[in-house]
Amino acid sequence: MSQRIKMSERQPDIRNKDFQQVNLGYTDEQALQEAKRCLQCKKPLCVTGCPVEINIPGFIKQIAEKNPNQAFKVLKEKNNLPAVCGRVCPQESQCEKHCILGIKQEPVAIGNLERYTADWAANNIKISEIKIEGSRCIRVAVIGSGPAGLTCAGDLAKLGYDVTVFESLHDSGGVLRYGIPEFRLPSNVLDREVDSLKALGIKFIFNYLIGRTKTVADLFNDGFKAIFVGTGAGLPTFPGIEGENFNNIYSANEFLVRINLMTAFKFPEFDTPIYKGKNVVVIGGGNTAMDSVRTAKRIGAESVKLVYRRTQEEMPARLEERHHALQEGVEFVELTAPVKFLADEKGFVKAVECIKMELTEPDASGRRKPVPIPNSNFIIETDLVILALGLHPNPILPSLTKGLETNAKGYLIINDNFMTTINGIFAGGDIAGGSTVIQAMGMGKQAAKNIHLYLSK
Ligand SMILES: Cc1cc2nc3c(=O)[nH]c(=O)nc-3n(C[C@H](O)[C@H](O)[C@H](O)COP(=O)(O)OP(=O)(O)OC[C@H]3O[C@@H](n4cnc5c(N)ncnc54)[C@H](O)[C@@H]3O)c2cc1C
Ligand code: SF4
Known part of the structure; x- marks a missing residue:
């Protein structure tokens, strides 16, 4: 073979x-x-x-x-x-x-x-060669244009619904545009996917924060018969340790949004400021951390260190991304966790105090827990820290919508039909517990099927 x-x-x-x-x-x-x-x-x-x-x-x-x-x-x-x-x-x-x-x-x-x-x-x-079928009189609103929203919108449009996507940012794609960098997913590739959705008749309205610019009640009053919520997990996690608010400590989200969505890597052609950093430390081990280290390297850092509390084998980032990061000159500092940040007299970060970790024997679920090794503290000098410690569900819409209930972790509660706790409002993707692009798309697809069933009754 x-x-x-x-x-x-x-x-x-x-x-x-x-x-x-x-x-x-x-x-x-x-x-x-x-x-x-x-x-x-x-x-x-x-x-x-x-x-x-x-x-x-x-x-x-x-x-x-x-x-x-x-x-x-x-x-x-x-x-x-x-x-x-x-x-x-x-x-x-x-x-x-x-x-x-x-x-x-x-x-x-x-x-x-x-x-x-x-x-x-x-x-x-040619995109115009892609055919649209069905009538388009029943209106459905999709909130958020990440992979969940785009998939749900596409499937509903193919079924003949009149779909409008509301997006709070100035462009479509969610994490696909603001998080994942050009060297993995060029924006013109994403543009073409979105253009083929527009060719199905889907309308996109940008700079429109549902919950504030309009509420979901307004959307129903405007004639939308069902709503899909795909607002993602855009809330960064902070370590909760001393000094995390010093200057030049970014959340990975802010760093990547400035670079990708606001094109800071083309400064001064685009005037979004970004601090480039000579000795960069990124904390985390997922895809967001990998995108951050590789981006920091590309914008000119002399050294980039990835600090992770477990070993490479346990990193949630894709194997290919880890492999590419190492090839590109990123150093992995494994079994290490930050303890506190140190700054100069003007409040700019100058070092991270770290502690060495070791892994316990596997617990009942098979996972080995990292625990600190006493008196193993050491210092890594740095002028730019990027925190990539994971993301939480975006709380804006649930907090502004009475009756839209979340579980203890902030994810929207949905039933087997992908309906939330409000009749006619469905949800999928990271806001409802997904964590990858294809899971978000799968949930968007299932939600579209269920919206169709709901509206057909
Ligand atoms: C840096 C990074 C790299 C990643 N790399 C990978 C990878 O390689 N492979 C993989 O499978 N997964 C990856 N992931 C995870 C993946 O991107 C997410 O699981 C996926 O994007 C979730 O899709 P979503 O549609 O649920 O939400 P999102 O992509 O987060 O999109 C949500 C959209 O909703 C908008 N929105 C939020 N609130 C409102 C509101 N109230 N009104 C209007 N609009 C609103 C947001 O602006 C956003 O555009 C990565 C994540 C990050 C952060
Ligand atoms: S890709 Fe699917 S169909 Fe092809 S060999 Fe693998 S399992 Fe079989």
Whole structure:
């Protein structure tokens, strides 16, 4: 059996100085060879690992038969954002994890083939050729334009609903635009996905904070018959330790929003200020931390250290992101936690005091807890700290909407039909407990189905 085809990447010491894409995509020949590895299983286990239930063998078969146009049609039946998923989904823990080939060798590179197909379509199919069906008289409002909102909006528009997306920021995409950097997901790729949704008749209204600019009650009064809430988890976590408010300590969200959404990396062409940092410390071990270290390196840091309280094996970030960060010159300081921040006389951070950690024996759930090693404190000098310690659900809309209930952790409570505690209001994505792009999309899809059932009654 042939080996999995590796996707070409740009050289680490060149790519770590710019924001162009790291992975270069498959050529036609590479895609053909990889597609031919698929066994076309009668009971394809890969599909069970896909939250949006793409017909995976179906689109791969079309690539293997040199029909990328058909492959794109099969993909789009279930996935409104294939160029995004092909770039950022953790396929290794989803579809590819279940691929039967993975038992004895490397699984089929489903994500790479998805990206190939979507990029082929971007170069060869005009958006106007995508057909819209159905009537459009019943209005549905979608709050938030992240992957959950975009997927829900797309599926409802395909069912013939008149959909309006309200977004508090000045552009669409949620984390896909403001969090994930250009070198992983270029904004023109996202633009095209959003343009194809606009071609379905979906309207986008920006700079519009539902809860304040208008309430959900206003939306119902305006004639919307159902509402989908996809407001995400944009609230950063702080460590709660001494000195965390010193100057030049950013939350990863603020740092990445300035860089990505507000294009600070093109300063002075764009006038968003950002402190670049010479010796940068990023605290955390997830995708947000990886995007922060790699961005800090690209905007000119001499040294970038990633401080994480467990080891690399336990980091929640995708393996590929960890691998790329190390290749690009980021240093991982494992089994280490911050204790306090130190500043100069003007209040600018100058060091992080850290403590070494060790992992306990696995508990009942199999997880090993990090505990501090007494008297192991040490200092890391720094002039810029980025805190990437995780995100909480966005509290604005629930706090401003009477009857929209959350659980103890702040996630919206939804029932099996994705309806919240208010009749006619549905929710999905990170605000309802999701944590990846494809989970958000899967929930947006299920919510669209249930909104259709609700409105059909
Ligand atoms: C830096 C970073 C990197 C990541 N990398 C990956 C990755 O590689 N792979 C992966 O699978 N996942 C990744 N994730 C997680 C993933 O991005 C999220 O799970 C996903 O974006 C959640 O989608 P969502 O639609 O629920 O919310 P979001 O993407 O957060 O979008 C919510 C949108 O709602 C808007 N909004 C909020 N409140 C209101 C309101 N009241 N009115 C109007 N609009 C409102 C927000 O402005 C935002 O645009 C990453 C997350 C971060 C932060
Ligand atoms: S499980 Fe693997 S080999 Fe089988 S259909 Fe899916 S991708 Fe192809």
